[in-house]
Amino acid sequence: MTTAVIAFRRAPGLRHLLTLLLVFALGMGVQASGLVTDIMDYWGDIVFLSQQHMVLVLVSGGLAIVTGVSLGILLSRPAMRRWAEAVMQVLNIGTTIPTLAVLALSMTLLGLGFTPAVFGLWLATLLPITRNTYQGLLAVPPALKEAATGMGMGSGRMLLKVELPNALFVIFAGIRTALAVNVGTVPLAFLIGGGGLGELIFTGIDLAEPGMMLAGAIPTALLAILVDFLVGQGQMWLIPRGVNPLR
Amino acid sequence: MITLDKLTKVFETANGPVTAADHVSMEVPEGEICILLGPSGCGKTTALKMINRLIPKTSGKIFINGRDTDEQNVTELRRGIGYVIQQIGLFPNMTIVDNICVVPDMLGWDRAKSRKRAMELLEMVNLDPAVFANRFPKELSGGQQQRVGVVRALAADPPVMLMDEPFGAIDPINREVIQDEFLKLQKEFRKTIMFVSHDIDEAVKMGDKVAIFRAGKLEQFDSPDNVLAHPANPFIADFVGSDRTLKRLRLVTVGQAMFDAPAVTEDDTLDRAAGVMRDLDHDFVVVTDRHGRPDGYVRQAVAEAKHGTIAEHHARLPVTVEAGQDLRTAVSQMFTHDVTWLAVTDSQGRYQGVVTQQGITHLLGKTYGAAATAGTAAAAE
Ligand SMILES: Nc1ncnc2c1ncn2[C@@H]1O[C@H](COP(=O)(O)OP(=O)(O)O)[C@@H](O)[C@H]1O
Ligand SMILES: [Mg+2]
Numbered sequence: 001m002t003t004a005v006i007a008f009r010r011a012p013g014l015r016h017l018l019t020l021l022l023v024f025a026l027g028m029g030v031q032a033s034g035l036v037t038d039i040m041d042y043w044g045d046i047v048f049l050s051q052q053h054m055v056l057v058l059v060s061g062g063l064a065i066v067t068g069v070s071l072g073i074l075l076s077r078p079a080m081r082r083w084a085e086a087v088m089q090v091l092n093i094g095t096t097i098p099t100l101a102v103l104a105l106s107m108t109l110l111g112l113g114f115t116p117a118v119f120g121l122w123l124a125t126l127l128p129i130t131r132n133t134y135q136g137l138l139a140v141p142p143a144l145k146e147a148a149t150g151m152g153m154g155s156g157r158m159l160l161k162v163e164l165p166n167a168l169f170v171i172f173a174g175i176r177t178a179l180a181v182n183v184g185t186v187p188l189a190f191l192i193g194g195g196g197l198g199e200l201i202f203t204g205i206d207l208a209e210p211g212m213m214l215a216g217a218i219p220t221a222l223l224a225i226l227v228d229f230l231v232g233q234g235q236m237w238l239i240p241r242g243v244n245p246l247r
Numbered sequence: 248m249i250t251l252d253k254l255t256k257v258f259e260t261a262n263g264p265v266t267a268a269d270h271v272s273m274e275v276p277e278g279e280i281c282i283l284l285g286p287s288g289c290g291k292t293t294a295l296k297m298i299n300r301l302i303p304k305t306s307g308k309i310f311i312n313g314r315d316t317d318e319q320n321v322t323e324l325r326r327g328i329g330y331v332i333q334q335i336g337l338f339p340n341m342t343i344v345d346n347i348c349v350v351p352d353m354l355g356w357d358r359a360k361s362r363k364r365a366m367e368l369l370e371m372v373n374l375d376p377a378v379f380a381n382r383f384p385k386e387l388s389g390g391q392q393q394r395v396g397v398v399r400a401l402a403a404d405p406p407v408m409l410m411d412e413p414f415g416a417i418d419p420i421n422r423e424v425i426q427d428e429f430l431k432l433q434k435e436f437r438k439t440i441m442f443v444s445h446d447i448d449e450a451v452k453m454g455d456k457v458a459i460f461r462a463g464k465l466e467q468f469d470s471p472d473n474v475l476a477h478p479a480n481p482f483i484a485d486f487v488g489s490d491r492t493l494k495r496l497r498l499v500t501v502g503q504a505m506f507d508a509p510a511v512t513e514d515d516t517l518d519r520a521a522g523v524m525r526d527l528d529h530d531f532v533v534v535t536d537r538h539g540r541p542d543g544y545v546r547q548a549v550a551e552a553k554h555g556t557i558a559e560h561h562a563r564l565p566v567t568v569e570a571g572q573d574l575r576t577a578v579s580q581m582f583t584h585d586v587t588w589l590a591v592t593d594s595q596g597r598y599q600g601v602v603t604q605q606g607i608t609h610l611l612g613k614t615y616g617a618a619a620t621a622g623t624a625a626a627a628e
């Protein structure tokens with residue numbers, strides 16, 4: 001558990017660095033081969049598709065956070081104890097399914113377009129949030145709950161004032177993982193008609209047109225970095241200092 | 248006042264029923280500390296948690312200040328009882344001051360009022376509010392956290408407190424300090440307290456009453472001195488330890504064992520000193536200075552053999568004790584300085600009397616003598 005958290009804290013820094021190096025190296029090559037002008041030809045598409053892309057991330061990610069946290073809270077309630085582990089097992093099996101397959105299944109159910117894309121992305125993103133919320137809440141020391149109950153705190157108040165704040169770091173770690181998966185999967189949404197920067201990437205590959213492909217790939221990479229940075233900042237500043245190992 | 252009436256708890260476990268409390272009846276008068284004492288697993292925690300209904304009882308009744316706890320709203324009941332646990336249970340996400348004000352906030356107290364009280368309470372346990380109020384629990388040492396735990400239980404000024412091995416996780420030196428601080432608080436607040444401990448020394452030090460449990464049964468409910476002097480059965484005698492009489496030394500002050508013995512001054516003659524000793528049947532007499540402070544002593548052999556003033560012939564006192572100190576300190580001083588008696592002073596250092604090894608032995612032995620006589624009388628019937 002702790003090692004996972006530490007590994008997770010270290011990884012993003014490394015990932016940022018690698019991505020930046022990659023972008024830099026690409027930039028050098030691109031400059032040399034005159035690709036910059038090729039890419040800039042797609043500026044209009046880049047702006048339009050980036051917006052679509054971000055809407056996909058925000059809607060599917062936002063829904064996943066809301067439902068994942070709620071589901072995690074629900075499963076952690078004592079009344080649910082008998083079912084919780086079984087539900088978690090099912091969700092765990094869910095993660096072993098490749099995200100592309102999830103999107104394909106979603107298309108089979110809902111057809112082509114924005115809705116099945118959001119649904120597929122939501123499903124692929126849901127699990128880490130639910131799991132971390134559930135486990136984070138279970139890991140709140142029993143002594144804290146006993147102290148709270150003994151002082152006459154009701155269960156709702158205890159959830160808000162004691163349990164969630166003390167599980168918040170683990171919950172945030174789940175959200176960070178989930179959004180990384182989400183942002184990484186969004187380009188695939190194009191394949192089931194969800195739009196987004198995947199359109200430039202895949203079409204570029206099909207037409208063997210590097211300028212077009214990079215016009216999709218570079219903003220996608222930058223967006224992934226931006227999202228991870230924002231969640232990292234959230235983790236840093238939204239979690240109270242007393243329970244925040246980052247501060 | 249806390250009253251337990253035939254309180255019983257039976258846990259149904261996979262290995263059959265476990266009786267953790269077996270018709271326990273007792274009463275803790277208002278303003279007193281009652282220590283629930285006994286070996287691990289004897290049911291102390293269970294008894295305590297039935298009072299604030301964290302554990303539902305199987306049968307029996309509990310009254311707090313005459314009110315049946317079953318007839319109160321459970322939330323109200325708990326908010327009216329200060330609760331301290333061994334694991335402390337401070338909320339890591341809240342600052343110290345917010346931790347302290349949890350119950351006042353739930354009760355809807357005015358924020359300024361509860362914060363002010365929190366600051367006062369912190370000060371009373373020697374934690375500077377300016378330094379600690381806005382820290383988080385992880386920024387405090389174990390001892391400091393435990394102090395905050397106690398203060399938090401006091402925050403809403405509940406008449407009753409339940410404490411489950413509150414100082415159990417603290418190192419022995421710090422524990423003594425916190426115990427003393429707590430006794431000082433208690434002197435001021437006079438709460439009615441149930442206090443779980445497995446440490447006989449803590450029980451003797453903190454308790455007005457001690458309730459000793461074995462396997463869910465209340466074996467003896469008595470004053471600390473009586474538990475030590477007259478353990479009700481071999482189990483208790485064994486539990487309180489074969490050195491139980493020595494432990495009683497802590498419970499008696501020097502003042503209680505002291506007796507008056509007139510002193511002489513430096514200007515008196517040795518003849519007068521010899522006269523005083525003959526009257527008292529002592530082989531020494533204390534010499535005081537102009538301010539009435541013990542300054543030395545004269546031995547009988549010297550007074551009988553020589554003449555002149557005391558100023559020329561008195562020996563220095565190696566040490567004195569204060570009347571308010573406990574006998575343990577006095578005996579320890581006697582052993583340290585290889586003497587059989589000590590001069591006793593008041594808190595200003597003025598001579599009060601003397602305490603002797605023989606006097607201490609006699610005082611502690613008196614209660615055993617009385618019991619032996621009572622025992623014989625009972626046997627004769
Ligand atoms: N929830 C429970 N279920 C079953 N048995 C319990 C439970 N809680 C306590 N017991 C049993 O009740 C007895 C008393 O426990 P406890 O009150 O915790 O002892 P103490 O505080 O004196 O160490 C023990 O034998 C313990 O195993
Ligand atoms: Mg216990």
